[in-house]
Amino acid sequence: MASLNLEGIKGTQLEWLKNDQIRPYVFVREDMRVQDPGSNFNLSWFPDMPLWFNPLQMDKVSYANQILNMERRAFHSVNMAMPRWVFYDCAIMPGFVAGFAHRTATLPLEMQVALGGKSQQEWTPISLFIIIPTMRDGEWFAHNLTSINSLLNSEDRWYALGFLTKCFGLWYANIKTCCGATQWTSPALRLHTQYGAFEVLTAFTPSHDYAHTITYRVKVDPHYWESYFLKKPIDNFEKLYESTGFIVEPKDEQSLIQLQRKIENHEGPFFLSPMEIRAKAKGESLSVYRPRVLKKI
Ligand SMILES: CC(C)(COP(=O)(O)OP(=O)(O)OC[C@H]1O[C@@H](n2cnc3c(N)ncnc32)[C@H](O)[C@@H]1OP(=O)(O)O)[C@@H](O)C(=O)NCCC(=O)NCCS
The missing domain is CATH 3.40.630 (Aminopeptidase)
Structure with a gap:
């Protein structure tokens, strides 16, 4: 605990x-x-x-x-x-x-x-x-x-x-596990990404009133909450996640659809970095991460 x-x-x-x-x-x-x-x-x-x-x-x-x-x-x-x-x-x-x-x-x-x-x-x-x-x-x-x-x-x-x-x-x-939905350019995205590992479940969501909705799943972890107040990166984020090289453009529908296709093709799971979202203005481009495959030694 x-x-x-x-x-x-x-x-x-x-x-x-x-x-x-x-x-x-x-x-x-x-x-x-x-x-x-x-x-x-x-x-x-x-x-x-x-x-x-x-x-x-x-x-x-x-x-x-x-x-x-x-x-x-x-x-x-x-x-x-x-x-x-x-x-x-x-x-x-x-x-x-x-x-x-x-x-x-x-x-x-x-x-x-x-x-x-x-x-x-x-x-x-x-x-x-x-x-x-x-x-x-x-x-x-x-x-x-x-x-x-x-x-x-x-x-x-x-x-x-x-x-x-x-x-x-x-x-x-x-x-322990909390999903949610918000809009890619909402100021609330800065909050919702700070409660634990933040997985993107949908990047483009036409069944919502607003198709530019992101649906997420968070594994709740209060260490993230502490990092939020300390304004420091969560200790093991870089160890656990690596960049996929894909950059999502929150204001660009084609970019959201591209990420959505990747999710539907089971290329994920995909995650966003809490610190990066905090550091950027809303609507700025964001790196997409995936869990690192840890090698056995
Ligand atoms: C979104 C909402 C719940 C945030 O609550 P809040 O009490 O205003 O925000 P907090 O004081 O907890 O702020 C948390 C962070 O969000 C930022 N933030 C809050 N509102 C913001 C805004 N409108 N624009 C940019 N950043 C904002 C704060 O600056 C702070 O970030 P920082 O620590 O890096 O400075 C509140 O603004 C709200 O009720 N909005 C209207 C309803 C809504 O959109 N709800 C969310 C639906 S998903």
Whole structure:
């Protein structure tokens, strides 16, 4: 088990995590509460007891309303806000919903403005992560990540709120394998590649609303999370992966189709480098890697 310490990693930029006005929350059915939360990885980043709200209790509808309000505002510009029935059918019923919440009484003014007002509830959700199980044993699909940061001016944002929201969900629910889908030129690609070895499952995805969607699978590994904060390459990446020589151009459809053909021809598995994605502006060309074949000596 990994034992990582967030203290001192990023100095005061992560002070908000210690603020007692902020708590992680889980919004899951009572009969689906995680039995042994946080037991895969020995992390001390988050408080032991998150807030718990039961989405099947009618009095908790206001919490669902607040989540949907934030999510709708965050996804409005890309026209991908989640319909209410999708939240119920594809998240609340089968999955795990989590994030951070701020005590409403002390919610900063800029957050109130971003959310279009202040709720009557004790807690206000300010981030969201949703994962749902797939038919494959132990494999989950991340279907939503939202942070209030995307609605704030840069000086008002809390560093890594979105990043840590996904860390919290993966850690708390003991997720070992997490798939997801995002667009090649989305800023979110920088986040999603930082949670573990990042395999490309589709490079061109015409069955999605946006064909330029990348579908990925991550073997969750908190050492990547630490490297993210330290801004250093993951220790064994170069040992485990080698460049294929293929460079993918995220803005070039033909390049995405070329990589997709390679995947369909079983020339992979193909991986992207977390450090390279972090270092480059969105849309820049990216090297495609494959696992090294380790020679027996
Ligand atoms: C994507 C999202 C969840 C990121 O959360 P966040 O709280 O804004 O981001 P974090 O503070 O965790 O930042 C993590 C990194 O992403 C970068 N980042 C975040 N938003 C960015 C943007 N719009 N453009 C470029 N980089 C961005 C940050 O600079 C940071 O990188 P750095 O450490 O190298 O500086 C959030 O912006 C969001 O909700 N966006 C709208 C909804 C969405 O697109 N969700 C993702 C769907 S796949």
